[in-house]
Amino acid sequence: MIENRPGLNLLAHLTLMLGVAIVALPVWVAFVASTHTATDFMSGTIPLWPGPHLIENYSQMLGAGVSTSGTPPVGTMMLNSLIMALLIACGKIAISITSAFAIVYFRFPLRNMAFWCIFITMMLPVEVRIVPTFQVVADLGMLNSYAGLSIPLIASATATFLFRQVFLTIPDELTEAARIDGAGPMKFFRDILLPLSRTNIAALFVILFIYGWNQYLWPLLITTSSDYYTIVAGIKRMADAVDGLPQWHLVMATAMLAMLPPVAVVIGMQRLFVKGLVETEK
Amino acid sequence: MKRTLFRNQLLPWLLLAPQLAITFIFFLWPAAQAVRQSFLRQDAFGINTTFVGLSNFQALWNSPEYLNSLQVTAVFAVLVTVLSMGFALLLAVAVDRMIRSTSVYTTLLVWPYAVAPAVAGILWWFIFNPTIGVMPYFLDAIGYDWNHISSKTDAMTLVVIASAWKQISYNFLFFVAGLQSVPASLREAAAIDGAGPVRRFFDITVPLLSPTTFFLLVVNIVYAMFDTFGVIDATTEGGPAQATNILVYKVYFDGFVGQNMGSSAAQSVILMLIVIALTVVQFRYVEKKVAY
Numbered sequence: 001m002i003e004n005r006p007g008l009n010l011l012a013h014l015t016l017m018l019g020v021a022i023v024a025l026p027v028w029v030a031f032v033a034s035t036h037t038a039t040d041f042m043s044g045t046i047p048l049w050p051g052p053h054l055i056e057n058y059s060q061m062l063g064a065g066v067s068t069s070g071t072p073p074v075g076t077m078m079l080n081s082l083i084m085a086l087l088i089a090c091g092k093i094a095i096s097i098t099s100a101f102a103i104v105y106f107r108f109p110l111r112n113m114a115f116w117c118i119f120i121t122m123m124l125p126v127e128v129r130i131v132p133t134f135q136v137v138a139d140l141g142m143l144n145s146y147a148g149l150s151i152p153l154i155a156s157a158t159a160t161f162l163f164r165q166v167f168l169t170i171p172d173e174l175t176e177a178a179r180i181d182g183a184g185p186m187k188f189f190r191d192i193l194l195p196l197s198r199t200n201i202a203a204l205f206v207i208l209f210i211y212g213w214n215q216y217l218w219p220l221l222i223t224t225s226s227d228y229y230t231i232v233a234g235i236k237r238m239a240d241a242v243d244g245l246p247q248w249h250l251v252m253a254t255a256m257l258a259m260l261p262p263v264a265v266v267i268g269m270q271r272l273f274v275k276g277l278v279e280t281e282k
Numbered sequence: 283m284k285r286t287l288f289r290n291q292l293l294p295w296l297l298l299a300p301q302l303a304i305t306f307i308f309f310l311w312p313a314a315q316a317v318r319q320s321f322l323r324q325d326a327f328g329i330n331t332t333f334v335g336l337s338n339f340q341a342l343w344n345s346p347e348y349l350n351s352l353q354v355t356a357v358f359a360v361l362v363t364v365l366s367m368g369f370a371l372l373l374a375v376a377v378d379r380m381i382r383s384t385s386v387y388t389t390l391l392v393w394p395y396a397v398a399p400a401v402a403g404i405l406w407w408f409i410f411n412p413t414i415g416v417m418p419y420f421l422d423a424i425g426y427d428w429n430h431i432s433s434k435t436d437a438m439t440l441v442v443i444a445s446a447w448k449q450i451s452y453n454f455l456f457f458v459a460g461l462q463s464v465p466a467s468l469r470e471a472a473a474i475d476g477a478g479p480v481r482r483f484f485d486i487t488v489p490l491l492s493p494t495t496f497f498l499l500v501v502n503i504v505y506a507m508f509d510t511f512g513v514i515d516a517t518t519e520g521g522p523a524q525a526t527n528i529l530v531y532k533v534y535f536d537g538f539v540g541q542n543m544g545s546s547a548a549q550s551v552i553l554m555l556i557v558i559a560l561t562v563v564q565f566r567y568v569e570k571k572v573a574y
Contacts (some may be wrong), residue, residue: 103294
Protein backbone atom coordinates (compact mmCIF):
# COMPACT_ATOMS: atom_id res chain seq x y z
CA MET A 1 0.00 0.00 0.00
CA ILE A 2 1.39 3.34 -1.06
CA GLU A 3 -0.91 5.77 0.69
CA ASN A 4 -3.94 5.50 2.93
CA ARG A 5 -7.15 6.07 1.03
CA PRO A 6 -10.11 4.78 3.05
CA GLY A 7 -12.47 5.41 0.13
CA LEU A 8 -10.48 3.19 -2.20
CA ASN A 9 -10.15 0.49 0.45
CA LEU A 10 -13.89 0.44 0.92
CA LEU A 11 -14.36 0.27 -2.85
CA ALA A 12 -11.90 -2.65 -3.04
CA HIS A 13 -13.78 -4.52 -0.32
CA LEU A 14 -17.10 -3.92 -2.04
CA THR A 15 -15.68 -5.11 -5.39
CA LEU A 16 -14.35 -8.27 -3.78
CA MET A 17 -17.57 -9.01 -1.95
CA LEU A 18 -19.53 -8.55 -5.15
CA GLY A 19 -17.02 -10.77 -6.95
CA VAL A 20 -17.31 -13.49 -4.31
CA ALA A 21 -21.11 -13.26 -4.54
CA ILE A 22 -21.13 -13.55 -8.34
CA VAL A 23 -18.69 -16.46 -8.25
CA ALA A 24 -20.77 -18.24 -5.61
CA LEU A 25 -24.18 -17.50 -7.14
CA PRO A 26 -24.59 -20.60 -9.35
CA VAL A 27 -23.55 -22.94 -6.57
CA TRP A 28 -25.89 -21.27 -4.08
CA VAL A 29 -28.80 -21.61 -6.49
CA ALA A 30 -27.92 -25.26 -7.13
CA PHE A 31 -27.64 -25.94 -3.42
CA VAL A 32 -31.00 -24.31 -2.70
CA ALA A 33 -32.63 -26.27 -5.52
CA SER A 34 -31.18 -29.51 -4.21
CA THR A 35 -32.97 -29.07 -0.87
CA HIS A 36 -36.49 -28.81 -2.29
CA THR A 37 -38.96 -31.23 -3.83
CA ALA A 38 -40.02 -31.31 -7.47
CA THR A 39 -43.34 -29.63 -6.71
CA ASP A 40 -41.63 -26.54 -5.24
CA PHE A 41 -40.53 -25.58 -8.77
CA MET A 42 -44.02 -25.91 -10.23
CA SER A 43 -45.50 -23.01 -8.30
CA GLY A 44 -43.76 -20.45 -10.54
CA THR A 45 -41.83 -18.72 -7.75
CA ILE A 46 -38.22 -19.76 -7.42
CA PRO A 47 -37.11 -20.73 -3.94
CA LEU A 48 -34.15 -18.61 -2.80
CA TRP A 49 -33.57 -20.23 0.60
CA PRO A 50 -32.81 -23.86 1.41
CA GLY A 51 -35.77 -26.15 1.99
CA PRO A 52 -36.16 -29.08 4.39
CA HIS A 53 -35.45 -31.94 1.96
CA LEU A 54 -31.64 -31.91 1.98
CA ILE A 55 -30.97 -35.29 3.55
CA GLU A 56 -33.84 -36.96 1.73
CA ASN A 57 -32.68 -35.83 -1.75
CA TYR A 58 -29.00 -36.56 -1.24
CA SER A 59 -29.51 -39.98 0.27
CA GLN A 60 -31.88 -40.87 -2.57
CA MET A 61 -29.29 -39.87 -5.17
CA LEU A 62 -26.35 -41.55 -3.43
CA GLY A 63 -28.20 -44.78 -2.74
CA ALA A 64 -30.70 -45.31 -5.54
CA GLY A 65 -30.35 -42.62 -8.20
CA VAL A 66 -33.08 -41.81 -10.68
CA SER A 67 -34.21 -45.10 -12.13
CA THR A 68 -35.85 -43.56 -15.20
CA SER A 69 -32.67 -41.86 -16.40
CA GLY A 70 -30.77 -45.12 -16.89
CA THR A 71 -27.91 -43.89 -14.72
CA PRO A 72 -26.65 -45.87 -11.74
CA PRO A 73 -26.76 -44.46 -8.20
CA VAL A 74 -24.57 -41.40 -7.71
CA GLY A 75 -22.50 -43.33 -5.18
CA THR A 76 -21.41 -45.78 -7.90
CA MET A 77 -20.62 -42.98 -10.34
CA MET A 78 -18.57 -41.13 -7.71
CA LEU A 79 -16.60 -44.30 -7.05
CA ASN A 80 -15.92 -44.66 -10.79
CA SER A 81 -14.82 -41.02 -10.96
CA LEU A 82 -12.54 -41.53 -7.98
CA ILE A 83 -10.93 -44.61 -9.52
CA MET A 84 -10.46 -42.82 -12.84
CA ALA A 85 -9.04 -39.67 -11.23
CA LEU A 86 -6.61 -41.64 -9.05
CA LEU A 87 -5.47 -43.84 -11.95
CA ILE A 88 -4.89 -40.80 -14.16
CA ALA A 89 -3.08 -38.78 -11.47
CA CYS A 90 -0.87 -41.63 -10.25
CA GLY A 91 -0.26 -42.95 -13.77
CA LYS A 92 0.78 -39.57 -15.12
CA ILE A 93 3.11 -38.96 -12.21
CA ALA A 94 4.66 -42.43 -12.42
CA ILE A 95 5.40 -42.45 -16.13
CA SER A 96 6.46 -38.78 -16.19
CA ILE A 97 8.91 -39.02 -13.33
CA THR A 98 10.67 -42.06 -14.82
CA SER A 99 10.76 -40.40 -18.26
CA ALA A 100 12.26 -37.24 -16.80
CA PHE A 101 14.83 -39.33 -14.90
CA ALA A 102 15.85 -41.07 -18.14
CA ILE A 103 16.12 -37.82 -20.07
CA VAL A 104 18.08 -35.89 -17.45
CA TYR A 105 20.44 -38.53 -16.05
CA PHE A 106 21.34 -40.63 -19.10
CA ARG A 107 22.91 -40.01 -22.49
CA PHE A 108 21.74 -42.45 -25.09
CA PRO A 109 21.11 -42.48 -28.85
CA LEU A 110 17.82 -40.90 -29.97
CA ARG A 111 17.48 -39.12 -26.65
CA ASN A 112 16.38 -35.93 -28.38
CA MET A 113 13.86 -37.78 -30.48
CA ALA A 114 12.30 -39.33 -27.38
CA PHE A 115 12.10 -35.87 -25.83
CA TRP A 116 10.31 -34.48 -28.89
CA CYS A 117 7.86 -37.40 -28.99
CA ILE A 118 6.81 -36.52 -25.48
CA PHE A 119 6.75 -32.80 -26.22
CA ILE A 120 4.40 -33.27 -29.15
CA THR A 121 1.64 -34.72 -26.93
CA MET A 122 1.18 -31.19 -25.62
CA MET A 123 -0.06 -30.19 -29.07
CA LEU A 124 -2.56 -33.02 -29.42
CA PRO A 125 -5.37 -32.57 -26.89
CA VAL A 126 -7.85 -35.44 -26.86
CA GLU A 127 -10.67 -33.27 -28.20
CA VAL A 128 -8.73 -32.68 -31.39
CA ARG A 129 -8.01 -36.30 -32.32
CA ILE A 130 -11.12 -37.73 -30.72
CA VAL A 131 -12.43 -39.93 -33.56
CA PRO A 132 -9.22 -41.89 -34.39
CA THR A 133 -8.33 -42.23 -30.69
CA PHE A 134 -11.74 -43.71 -30.04
CA GLN A 135 -11.17 -46.18 -32.90
CA VAL A 136 -7.82 -47.27 -31.41
CA VAL A 137 -9.37 -47.84 -27.99
CA ALA A 138 -12.30 -49.72 -29.52
CA ASP A 139 -9.93 -51.92 -31.56
CA LEU A 140 -7.96 -52.75 -28.43
CA GLY A 141 -11.18 -53.81 -26.69
CA MET A 142 -10.78 -51.20 -23.98
CA LEU A 143 -14.30 -49.74 -24.10
CA ASN A 144 -16.14 -49.97 -20.79
CA SER A 145 -13.07 -50.54 -18.62
CA TYR A 146 -11.06 -48.53 -16.13
CA ALA A 147 -8.01 -49.05 -18.34
CA GLY A 148 -9.83 -47.44 -21.27
CA LEU A 149 -10.96 -44.57 -19.07
CA SER A 150 -7.50 -43.74 -17.80
CA ILE A 151 -4.57 -45.05 -19.90
CA PRO A 152 -5.19 -42.98 -23.08
CA LEU A 153 -5.13 -39.81 -20.95
CA ILE A 154 -2.00 -40.68 -18.99
CA ALA A 155 0.77 -39.43 -21.30
CA SER A 156 1.85 -36.00 -20.13
CA ALA A 157 4.40 -33.60 -21.50
CA THR A 158 3.76 -30.97 -18.82
CA ALA A 159 4.43 -33.36 -15.96
CA THR A 160 7.59 -34.64 -17.65
CA PHE A 161 8.85 -31.07 -18.12
CA LEU A 162 8.06 -30.23 -14.52
CA PHE A 163 10.11 -33.15 -13.20
CA ARG A 164 12.90 -32.41 -15.69
CA GLN A 165 13.00 -28.86 -14.30
CA VAL A 166 13.10 -30.16 -10.72
CA PHE A 167 15.87 -32.67 -11.47
CA LEU A 168 17.99 -30.03 -13.20
CA THR A 169 18.05 -28.00 -9.97
CA ILE A 170 19.29 -30.97 -7.91
CA PRO A 171 23.06 -30.47 -7.43
CA ASP A 172 25.43 -32.81 -9.27
CA GLU A 173 27.34 -33.30 -6.03
CA LEU A 174 24.49 -35.45 -4.74
CA THR A 175 24.74 -37.73 -7.76
CA GLU A 176 28.52 -37.93 -7.41
CA ALA A 177 28.28 -38.74 -3.72
CA ALA A 178 25.71 -41.43 -4.42
CA ARG A 179 27.89 -42.98 -7.09
CA ILE A 180 30.99 -42.94 -4.87
CA ASP A 181 28.93 -44.71 -2.22
CA GLY A 182 28.18 -47.36 -4.83
CA ALA A 183 24.52 -46.54 -5.50
CA GLY A 184 23.19 -47.61 -8.88
CA PRO A 185 20.79 -45.44 -10.90
CA MET A 186 17.62 -46.98 -9.46
CA LYS A 187 18.81 -46.69 -5.89
CA PHE A 188 19.71 -43.04 -6.54
CA PHE A 189 16.27 -42.50 -8.05
CA ARG A 190 14.46 -44.11 -5.15
CA ASP A 191 16.49 -42.78 -2.23
CA ILE A 192 17.47 -39.31 -3.45
CA LEU A 193 15.33 -38.07 -6.34
CA LEU A 194 11.94 -39.27 -5.08
CA PRO A 195 12.28 -37.79 -1.57
CA LEU A 196 13.60 -34.51 -2.98
CA SER A 197 10.63 -34.14 -5.37
CA ARG A 198 8.03 -34.99 -2.73
CA THR A 199 6.33 -31.58 -2.60
CA ASN A 200 6.37 -31.29 -6.40
CA ILE A 201 4.69 -34.69 -6.64
CA ALA A 202 2.04 -33.64 -4.13
CA ALA A 203 1.36 -30.34 -5.89
CA LEU A 204 1.13 -32.07 -9.25
CA PHE A 205 -1.16 -34.71 -7.78
CA VAL A 206 -3.68 -32.04 -6.72
CA ILE A 207 -3.82 -30.58 -10.24
CA LEU A 208 -3.98 -33.97 -11.94
CA PHE A 209 -6.65 -35.29 -9.60
CA ILE A 210 -8.89 -32.37 -10.56
CA TYR A 211 -8.02 -32.89 -14.24
CA GLY A 212 -8.93 -36.57 -14.00
CA TRP A 213 -12.12 -36.10 -12.00
CA ASN A 214 -13.40 -33.44 -14.41
CA GLN A 215 -12.92 -35.46 -17.61
CA TYR A 216 -16.10 -35.29 -19.64
CA LEU A 217 -15.89 -36.09 -23.36
CA TRP A 218 -13.68 -39.14 -23.01
CA PRO A 219 -15.79 -41.06 -20.44
CA LEU A 220 -18.95 -40.01 -22.28
CA LEU A 221 -17.71 -41.74 -25.43
CA ILE A 222 -16.09 -44.89 -24.15
CA THR A 223 -18.58 -45.90 -21.45
CA THR A 224 -21.75 -47.42 -22.84
CA SER A 225 -22.36 -49.66 -19.85
CA SER A 226 -23.80 -47.78 -16.89
CA ASP A 227 -21.44 -49.70 -14.55
CA TYR A 228 -18.61 -47.46 -15.70
CA TYR A 229 -20.39 -44.08 -15.86
CA THR A 230 -18.48 -41.31 -14.14
CA ILE A 231 -20.39 -38.61 -12.31
CA VAL A 232 -19.36 -35.66 -14.49
CA ALA A 233 -20.36 -37.52 -17.66
CA GLY A 234 -23.41 -39.11 -16.04
CA ILE A 235 -24.95 -35.82 -14.95
CA LYS A 236 -25.63 -34.85 -18.56
CA ARG A 237 -27.40 -38.14 -19.22
CA MET A 238 -29.47 -37.50 -16.12
CA ALA A 239 -30.36 -33.93 -17.14
CA ASP A 240 -31.39 -35.17 -20.58
CA ALA A 241 -33.57 -37.91 -19.14
CA VAL A 242 -35.42 -35.65 -16.73
CA ASP A 243 -36.06 -32.97 -19.34
CA GLY A 244 -39.64 -34.13 -19.84
CA LEU A 245 -40.25 -34.60 -16.14
CA PRO A 246 -38.37 -31.82 -14.36
CA GLN A 247 -36.57 -33.36 -11.41
CA TRP A 248 -34.25 -30.44 -11.07
CA HIS A 249 -33.79 -30.91 -7.35
CA LEU A 250 -32.16 -34.32 -8.01
CA VAL A 251 -30.01 -33.09 -10.91
CA MET A 252 -28.74 -30.23 -8.77
CA ALA A 253 -28.02 -32.59 -5.87
CA THR A 254 -25.92 -34.64 -8.31
CA ALA A 255 -24.14 -31.48 -9.52
CA MET A 256 -23.31 -30.58 -5.92
CA LEU A 257 -21.92 -34.06 -5.31
CA ALA A 258 -19.96 -33.93 -8.59
CA MET A 259 -18.09 -30.78 -7.57
CA LEU A 260 -17.66 -31.58 -3.89
CA PRO A 261 -14.48 -33.74 -4.04
CA PRO A 262 -12.38 -31.52 -6.37
CA VAL A 263 -13.51 -28.31 -4.64
CA ALA A 264 -12.68 -29.85 -1.26
CA VAL A 265 -9.22 -30.74 -2.59
CA VAL A 266 -8.62 -27.17 -3.83
CA ILE A 267 -9.75 -25.54 -0.60
CA GLY A 268 -8.14 -28.10 1.71
CA MET A 269 -4.80 -28.11 -0.10
CA GLN A 270 -4.78 -24.54 -1.37
CA ARG A 271 -1.05 -24.04 -0.94
CA LEU A 272 -0.18 -27.20 -2.90
CA PHE A 273 -2.85 -26.36 -5.47
CA VAL A 274 -1.43 -22.91 -6.21
CA LYS A 275 2.10 -24.34 -6.34
CA GLY A 276 1.00 -27.04 -8.76
CA LEU A 277 -0.90 -24.60 -10.95
CA VAL A 278 1.99 -22.17 -11.24
CA GLU A 279 4.58 -24.91 -11.82
CA THR A 280 2.70 -26.84 -14.48
CA GLU A 281 2.13 -23.69 -16.52
CA LYS A 282 5.72 -22.52 -16.51
CA MET B 283 22.83 -30.02 -18.35
CA LYS B 284 24.11 -32.64 -15.93
CA ARG B 285 27.82 -33.36 -15.62
CA THR B 286 27.33 -36.55 -13.69
CA LEU B 287 25.52 -39.22 -15.61
CA PHE B 288 24.75 -42.88 -15.41
CA ARG B 289 26.16 -45.09 -18.13
CA ASN B 290 23.48 -47.71 -18.66
CA GLN B 291 22.15 -47.93 -22.19
CA LEU B 292 19.14 -50.17 -21.72
CA LEU B 293 17.78 -48.67 -18.50
CA PRO B 294 16.76 -45.27 -19.95
CA TRP B 295 14.68 -47.01 -22.59
CA LEU B 296 12.95 -49.11 -19.95
CA LEU B 297 12.22 -45.95 -17.97
CA LEU B 298 10.85 -44.21 -21.04
CA ALA B 299 8.95 -47.21 -22.35
CA PRO B 300 5.54 -46.62 -20.68
CA GLN B 301 5.39 -42.96 -21.67
CA LEU B 302 6.55 -43.63 -25.23
CA ALA B 303 4.21 -46.61 -25.67
CA ILE B 304 1.18 -44.55 -24.61
CA THR B 305 2.32 -41.63 -26.72
CA PHE B 306 2.64 -43.80 -29.83
CA ILE B 307 -0.56 -45.81 -29.38
CA PHE B 308 -2.91 -43.06 -28.19
CA PHE B 309 -1.38 -39.85 -29.54
CA LEU B 310 0.86 -40.25 -32.58
CA TRP B 311 -0.94 -43.14 -34.25
CA PRO B 312 -4.43 -41.54 -33.97
CA ALA B 313 -3.01 -38.22 -35.12
CA ALA B 314 -1.45 -39.93 -38.15
CA GLN B 315 -4.79 -41.64 -38.79
CA ALA B 316 -6.53 -38.29 -38.71
CA VAL B 317 -4.08 -36.91 -41.26
CA ARG B 318 -4.50 -40.02 -43.47
CA GLN B 319 -8.29 -39.99 -43.26
CA SER B 320 -8.42 -36.31 -44.09
CA PHE B 321 -7.24 -37.25 -47.61
CA LEU B 322 -9.75 -40.09 -48.00
CA ARG B 323 -13.45 -40.38 -48.56
CA GLN B 324 -15.50 -43.33 -47.30
CA ASP B 325 -18.72 -44.48 -48.90
CA ALA B 326 -21.87 -44.71 -46.84
CA PHE B 327 -21.17 -48.27 -45.67
CA GLY B 328 -17.52 -47.70 -44.84
CA ILE B 329 -16.36 -50.41 -47.26
CA ASN B 330 -14.71 -48.44 -50.04
CA THR B 331 -12.31 -45.63 -49.38
CA THR B 332 -10.90 -43.50 -52.15
CA PHE B 333 -8.05 -41.03 -52.11
CA VAL B 334 -9.51 -37.61 -52.75
CA GLY B 335 -6.53 -35.33 -52.17
CA LEU B 336 -7.39 -32.02 -50.60
CA SER B 337 -11.07 -32.13 -51.47
CA ASN B 338 -12.13 -32.64 -47.83
CA PHE B 339 -10.38 -29.40 -46.97
CA GLN B 340 -11.83 -27.72 -50.03
CA ALA B 341 -15.31 -28.83 -48.99
CA LEU B 342 -14.76 -27.30 -45.56
CA TRP B 343 -13.57 -24.05 -47.07
CA ASN B 344 -16.75 -23.92 -49.18
CA SER B 345 -19.06 -25.02 -46.37
CA PRO B 346 -21.06 -22.17 -44.87
CA GLU B 347 -21.49 -24.27 -41.72
CA TYR B 348 -17.75 -24.60 -41.20
CA LEU B 349 -17.11 -20.92 -41.87
CA ASN B 350 -19.88 -20.13 -39.41
CA SER B 351 -18.23 -22.43 -36.86
CA LEU B 352 -14.91 -20.61 -37.34
CA GLN B 353 -16.60 -17.30 -36.76
CA VAL B 354 -18.54 -18.57 -33.74
CA THR B 355 -15.30 -19.94 -32.24
CA ALA B 356 -13.51 -16.63 -32.74
CA VAL B 357 -16.33 -14.60 -31.17
CA PHE B 358 -16.68 -17.10 -28.33
CA ALA B 359 -12.94 -17.21 -27.58
CA VAL B 360 -12.60 -13.41 -27.59
CA LEU B 361 -15.65 -12.89 -25.37
CA VAL B 362 -14.64 -15.57 -22.84
CA THR B 363 -11.06 -14.26 -22.70
CA VAL B 364 -12.01 -10.60 -22.31
CA LEU B 365 -14.81 -11.20 -19.80
CA SER B 366 -12.88 -13.64 -17.65
CA MET B 367 -9.58 -11.74 -17.68
CA GLY B 368 -11.24 -8.36 -17.14
CA PHE B 369 -13.21 -9.57 -14.15
CA ALA B 370 -10.20 -11.42 -12.72
CA LEU B 371 -7.93 -8.37 -13.10
CA LEU B 372 -10.47 -6.18 -11.29
CA LEU B 373 -10.60 -8.63 -8.39
CA ALA B 374 -6.81 -9.09 -8.36
CA VAL B 375 -6.22 -5.32 -8.19
CA ALA B 376 -8.71 -5.10 -5.32
CA VAL B 377 -7.05 -7.99 -3.45
CA ASP B 378 -3.64 -6.39 -3.99
CA ARG B 379 -4.73 -3.50 -1.73
CA MET B 380 -5.61 -5.89 1.09
CA ILE B 381 -3.19 -6.80 3.82
CA ARG B 382 -4.92 -9.12 6.26
CA SER B 383 -7.88 -10.39 4.26
CA THR B 384 -5.96 -11.51 1.14
CA SER B 385 -6.03 -15.22 1.95
CA VAL B 386 -9.73 -15.23 2.87
CA TYR B 387 -10.73 -13.61 -0.41
CA THR B 388 -8.35 -15.85 -2.36
CA THR B 389 -9.91 -18.98 -0.89
CA LEU B 390 -13.38 -17.69 -1.70
CA LEU B 391 -12.40 -16.96 -5.30
CA VAL B 392 -10.21 -19.90 -6.40
CA TRP B 393 -12.53 -22.88 -5.97
CA PRO B 394 -14.41 -22.61 -9.32
CA TYR B 395 -11.19 -23.90 -10.92
CA ALA B 396 -12.16 -27.31 -9.54
CA VAL B 397 -15.63 -27.34 -11.08
CA ALA B 398 -15.83 -29.41 -14.28
CA PRO B 399 -16.80 -27.41 -17.40
CA ALA B 400 -19.78 -29.70 -17.90
CA VAL B 401 -20.98 -29.07 -14.34
CA ALA B 402 -20.45 -25.32 -14.77
CA GLY B 403 -22.62 -25.55 -17.88
CA ILE B 404 -25.38 -27.38 -16.00
CA LEU B 405 -25.32 -24.84 -13.16
CA TRP B 406 -25.70 -21.81 -15.43
CA TRP B 407 -28.21 -23.62 -17.60
CA PHE B 408 -30.36 -24.05 -14.51
CA ILE B 409 -29.99 -20.40 -13.49
CA PHE B 410 -31.00 -19.28 -16.98
CA ASN B 411 -33.73 -21.90 -17.47
CA PRO B 412 -36.54 -19.94 -19.19
CA THR B 413 -39.35 -21.41 -17.06
CA ILE B 414 -37.90 -21.90 -13.58
CA GLY B 415 -34.54 -20.08 -13.68
CA VAL B 416 -33.60 -17.17 -11.44
CA MET B 417 -32.13 -14.89 -14.08
CA PRO B 418 -35.03 -14.94 -16.60
CA TYR B 419 -37.29 -14.04 -13.66
CA PHE B 420 -35.31 -10.87 -12.99
CA LEU B 421 -34.75 -10.15 -16.68
CA ASP B 422 -38.48 -10.39 -17.18
CA ALA B 423 -38.93 -7.65 -14.59
CA ILE B 424 -36.86 -5.27 -16.74
CA GLY B 425 -38.74 -6.36 -19.85
CA TYR B 426 -36.26 -8.79 -21.43
CA ASP B 427 -37.69 -12.08 -22.62
CA TRP B 428 -34.77 -14.51 -22.11
CA ASN B 429 -34.82 -17.75 -24.09
CA HIS B 430 -31.54 -19.47 -24.92
CA ILE B 431 -33.37 -22.32 -26.65
CA SER B 432 -34.58 -20.09 -29.47
CA SER B 433 -32.42 -16.95 -29.33
CA LYS B 434 -28.90 -17.13 -30.79
CA THR B 435 -27.65 -14.19 -28.73
CA ASP B 436 -29.02 -15.61 -25.50
CA ALA B 437 -27.44 -19.00 -26.20
CA MET B 438 -24.05 -17.43 -26.88
CA THR B 439 -24.34 -15.27 -23.75
CA LEU B 440 -25.10 -18.36 -21.69
CA VAL B 441 -22.09 -20.40 -22.86
CA VAL B 442 -19.78 -17.37 -22.59
CA ILE B 443 -20.84 -16.69 -18.99
CA ALA B 444 -20.53 -20.35 -17.98
CA SER B 445 -17.09 -20.71 -19.60
CA ALA B 446 -15.75 -17.38 -18.31
CA TRP B 447 -17.00 -18.07 -14.77
CA LYS B 448 -14.95 -21.26 -14.53
CA GLN B 449 -11.79 -19.53 -15.74
CA ILE B 450 -11.94 -16.50 -13.39
CA SER B 451 -10.10 -18.25 -10.56
CA TYR B 452 -7.21 -19.27 -12.78
CA ASN B 453 -6.75 -15.76 -14.18
CA PHE B 454 -7.15 -14.28 -10.71
CA LEU B 455 -4.32 -16.37 -9.24
CA PHE B 456 -1.91 -15.45 -12.03
CA PHE B 457 -2.84 -11.74 -11.93
CA VAL B 458 -2.31 -11.66 -8.16
CA ALA B 459 1.13 -13.23 -8.62
CA GLY B 460 1.87 -10.77 -11.43
CA LEU B 461 0.82 -7.78 -9.32
CA GLN B 462 2.99 -8.90 -6.43
CA SER B 463 6.01 -8.89 -8.72
CA VAL B 464 5.49 -5.22 -9.64
CA PRO B 465 8.11 -3.43 -7.48
CA ALA B 466 6.51 -1.27 -4.81
CA SER B 467 9.38 1.22 -5.14
CA LEU B 468 8.21 2.20 -8.63
CA ARG B 469 4.68 2.89 -7.43
CA GLU B 470 6.00 4.80 -4.41
CA ALA B 471 8.21 6.93 -6.64
CA ALA B 472 5.25 7.68 -8.89
CA ALA B 473 3.11 8.54 -5.86
CA ILE B 474 5.78 11.00 -4.65
CA ASP B 475 5.78 12.53 -8.13
CA GLY B 476 2.07 13.15 -7.65
CA ALA B 477 0.52 10.35 -9.71
CA GLY B 478 -2.86 9.23 -8.38
CA PRO B 479 -3.98 5.59 -8.10
CA VAL B 480 -5.57 5.56 -11.58
CA ARG B 481 -2.54 7.05 -13.27
CA ARG B 482 -0.23 4.67 -11.40
CA PHE B 483 -2.35 1.73 -12.50
CA PHE B 484 -2.25 2.59 -16.19
CA ASP B 485 1.33 3.91 -16.39
CA ILE B 486 3.13 1.47 -14.10
CA THR B 487 1.06 -1.59 -13.24
CA VAL B 488 -0.39 -2.30 -16.68
CA PRO B 489 2.93 -2.21 -18.60
CA LEU B 490 4.75 -4.25 -15.95
CA LEU B 491 1.91 -6.75 -15.91
CA SER B 492 2.08 -7.30 -19.66
CA PRO B 493 4.02 -10.62 -19.54
CA THR B 494 1.30 -12.08 -17.28
CA THR B 495 -1.43 -10.63 -19.46
CA PHE B 496 0.08 -12.03 -22.63
CA PHE B 497 0.58 -15.46 -21.10
CA LEU B 498 -3.02 -15.51 -19.84
CA LEU B 499 -4.26 -14.36 -23.23
CA VAL B 500 -2.78 -17.47 -24.89
CA VAL B 501 -3.93 -19.80 -22.10
CA ASN B 502 -7.48 -18.41 -22.19
CA ILE B 503 -7.76 -18.72 -25.95
CA VAL B 504 -6.60 -22.33 -25.74
CA TYR B 505 -9.09 -22.92 -22.92
CA ALA B 506 -12.00 -21.36 -24.81
CA MET B 507 -11.19 -23.28 -27.98
CA PHE B 508 -10.49 -26.75 -26.58
CA ASP B 509 -11.61 -27.16 -22.98
CA THR B 510 -15.13 -25.82 -23.25
CA PHE B 511 -16.54 -28.89 -24.97
CA GLY B 512 -18.31 -29.86 -21.74
CA VAL B 513 -19.95 -26.46 -21.38
CA ILE B 514 -21.36 -26.59 -24.92
CA ASP B 515 -22.46 -30.21 -24.75
CA ALA B 516 -24.16 -29.80 -21.38
CA THR B 517 -26.08 -26.66 -22.39
CA THR B 518 -26.78 -25.75 -26.01
CA GLU B 519 -25.29 -28.71 -27.95
CA GLY B 520 -24.14 -26.22 -30.58
CA GLY B 521 -27.58 -24.75 -31.18
CA PRO B 522 -29.81 -22.96 -31.81
CA ALA B 523 -29.17 -22.94 -35.57
CA GLN B 524 -25.39 -23.54 -35.11
CA ALA B 525 -25.05 -20.36 -33.04
CA THR B 526 -22.73 -21.99 -30.48
CA ASN B 527 -21.22 -24.74 -32.63
CA ILE B 528 -17.53 -24.19 -31.87
CA LEU B 529 -14.88 -26.09 -33.87
CA VAL B 530 -14.17 -28.73 -31.22
CA TYR B 531 -17.85 -29.51 -30.91
CA LYS B 532 -18.25 -29.74 -34.67
CA VAL B 533 -15.38 -32.27 -34.95
CA TYR B 534 -17.13 -34.47 -32.42
CA PHE B 535 -20.58 -34.00 -33.89
CA ASP B 536 -19.59 -34.63 -37.53
CA GLY B 537 -17.47 -37.63 -36.54
CA PHE B 538 -19.72 -39.41 -34.06
CA VAL B 539 -23.24 -38.26 -34.82
CA GLY B 540 -22.90 -37.38 -38.52
CA GLN B 541 -20.46 -40.26 -39.22
CA ASN B 542 -18.67 -38.08 -41.78
CA MET B 543 -15.14 -39.37 -41.15
CA GLY B 544 -13.31 -37.58 -43.93
CA SER B 545 -14.66 -34.17 -43.00
CA SER B 546 -14.17 -34.77 -39.28
CA ALA B 547 -10.56 -35.86 -39.87
CA ALA B 548 -9.87 -32.77 -41.98
CA GLN B 549 -11.28 -30.61 -39.18
CA SER B 550 -9.02 -32.46 -36.69
CA VAL B 551 -6.00 -31.65 -38.83
CA ILE B 552 -6.93 -27.96 -38.96
CA LEU B 553 -7.39 -27.91 -35.18
CA MET B 554 -3.99 -29.57 -34.69
CA LEU B 555 -2.40 -26.82 -36.78
CA ILE B 556 -4.13 -24.21 -34.61
CA VAL B 557 -2.87 -25.86 -31.39
CA ILE B 558 0.65 -26.12 -32.79
CA ALA B 559 0.58 -22.43 -33.74
CA LEU B 560 -0.67 -21.43 -30.28
CA THR B 561 1.95 -23.62 -28.55
CA VAL B 562 4.71 -22.07 -30.64
CA VAL B 563 3.46 -18.57 -29.78
CA GLN B 564 3.34 -19.50 -26.11
CA PHE B 565 6.86 -20.94 -26.04
CA ARG B 566 8.57 -18.36 -28.24
CA TYR B 567 7.06 -15.13 -27.02
CA VAL B 568 5.90 -15.88 -23.50
CA GLU B 569 9.21 -17.41 -22.44
CA LYS B 570 11.11 -14.40 -23.76
CA LYS B 571 8.89 -11.73 -22.28
CA VAL B 572 8.58 -13.33 -18.87
CA ALA B 573 12.32 -12.97 -18.40
CA TYR B 574 12.49 -9.18 -18.67
